Amino acid sequence: MRRIVLTVTAALVLSVAGLTNATPAAAATGDGSPSDPNISFTGRWNTTNSVAYVPYWAGAYLRTGFTGRTVKLKQRNTVTLWASIDGGAFTAYTNVSGTVNLTPTALAAGNHTLVVTYRQVAGSYTGDAVFQGLVLDAGAATFRAPARTKLVEFVGDSITAGQTSSKLAVTGYGFVTGERLGLDHTQIAIGGMCLAETADGCWAHETRYWLSSGGQVGTDQWTFSRYTPAAVVINLGTNDKSHGVTGAAFQAKYTTFLQQLRGKFPNATLIALRTFIGRYAAETQAAVQARTAAGDAKVRYVDTTGWLPADGLSDSVHPNDKGHAAIADRLAPLVGGVS
Template identity: 30%
Template sequence: MNFKYKSLMAAFSLLCLSCAPLKDSGTQTDDVLPATALQPYGRYNLNNTQDLELVSSAVHFGFSFEGDEARLYASIPNAEGHNYLQYELDGAYQKRVKVSGTSTEPIVIKVPTRGRHTVWVYKATEAHTGPIAIQKVVADDIKAIQKPGAPIIEFIGNSITCGAAMDPSEVACGTGEYHDQHNAYMAYGPRVARALNVNFVLSCVSGIGAYRNWNSDGPTMPQVYEKTDFQDTNTQRWDFSTFTPAVVSIALGTNDFSHGDGKKERLPFDSARFISSYVNFVQLVKAKYPEAQIALLSSPMLNGKDRTTLQHALTAIKEQIDAKYPADKPVALHFFQPMQASGCTGHPSVEEHGILADELTPFFSKLLKDQVKS
């Protein structure tokens, strides 16, 4: 073989290598699913490097793969912080997974048997905890998947809706960071959706209210709802054409009734301001989703006089909205049974979210059936 022939063969070999499918460097059989191929449910953002930033509580995406292992590459913008994902494997919930700011290693999802497997990954924490960026998922014959076509329920609310302060199984109440006890997957909204085999999104912020927050005058939910990450200072607005819910559930009021931290001046609850702000917010939601059924929920954390006052206010809100939109479906109301919550800082626990979900499932089932009939 002469030198010229050797050179041609080497060039041809290099050309063939450059045409080969790109694989992850981990193993030769693994395929790479880039973040841009994922199909998330909930609020998200594709950043400048085309990573998928998971923003809202329980925003989730799915994929299937062959074999006994998948590797998920995730990061957070705060090098000194941490956040949490959680996942479901072949229809069974697994666990929360900590994403540390300094970690460069992938999250390894191991399965006991080889074969075709399905994984759904959820953000365990809320938008204000910060985004989790997904770069890619690596596994054999990996494919992004969508959930089956089904109605969507959007759950709007506060810390209860987010699943905050409910799960001290890994970090005890009163220790660690606030988001260490978040478990959005086990919150009442996702549990209702799973019971009814429908899809869901969560739009929630801890401490937020309709006209005032837990310990401040704002920004309230009406002021941040249109922002992708529910941050008033953010100029990025959410694209409401991304999904169209059949039902929008709104659960605000707990924080409007709060007495705050006892240090900052807190005026008595103003029913007129609450009703006015809430009515305006429902109108905003109806402008985004004209065909959606609106449902207003009370608070499981309010009892006695406050519980009665909130119920009267929600009834007044319903009457005003129904009068303004006589051709639309009437606003639906659900008043929670009283509950003495036993989770962190008086929030419902994982088990108590199950009680709330059981109470709500027939309510939402009827609303969805009525939507189908119409």
């Protein structure tokens, strides 16, 4: 897969200048503003501006409950997003801005749930992924949606980001797996990423995973205490081969990456997937074995041979919707069983 260079609009750059992970000022409970404590934000979000929250990486989303019959979304500039109400299918809103009506047909009166996720700002896409709040009916309010007991993180490249699937991250195997299990989920993935930094400039998780935005904006370090996954699912190596990373170098860097992840998440189950086209399969398995020999009892290698159906690819590498669903079929029992 080709290396993808990220760009952002000038407006987005201005909005996140001086990015930190500071806690925003508290909002009135139920008012639908970004800092409303009834709205949960899953993934890596910049929350420094209390009136404009910015999601990074792929598949970050917000989730809340609300009363009344309608809900609208306040957007700053043009962006593509997907929204699900009451657990229904995610509806696409393409190139929208301003006040976006998510309920053109009014709902039944009562309690409802809402999930919103934005198209990832990456490659040639420079949409303004900035959440500025909700507009509710007069007298309506938000409420906390039913709690999700665990979070699973998916680490990878364009495959994990859902590239070439119909709804990108939303139809990617990580998002599908998490939603199917009723778990929170993150996709720390950008198209073209490697595990290893290379001389020809492949963006790599060994250095960028630790950042809030992975290089989208700035070089700020992510505050890992902001969420703790029960499991981390890793799918890396597809791009490294194309950038000349040797098997020995890949194995060593994978071992180190697993060790570093363990340092951030002492109790998480680490699941290392064989890349779906089989690159570095032996090296990935050997890295897991090295960590097991070092005393790590919660790391495992998963052989993905045969997971993709013959018609499960949109090209020679990327799964289509059917392929991502097939991967989720295999992953869900593994992820759902972690403690």
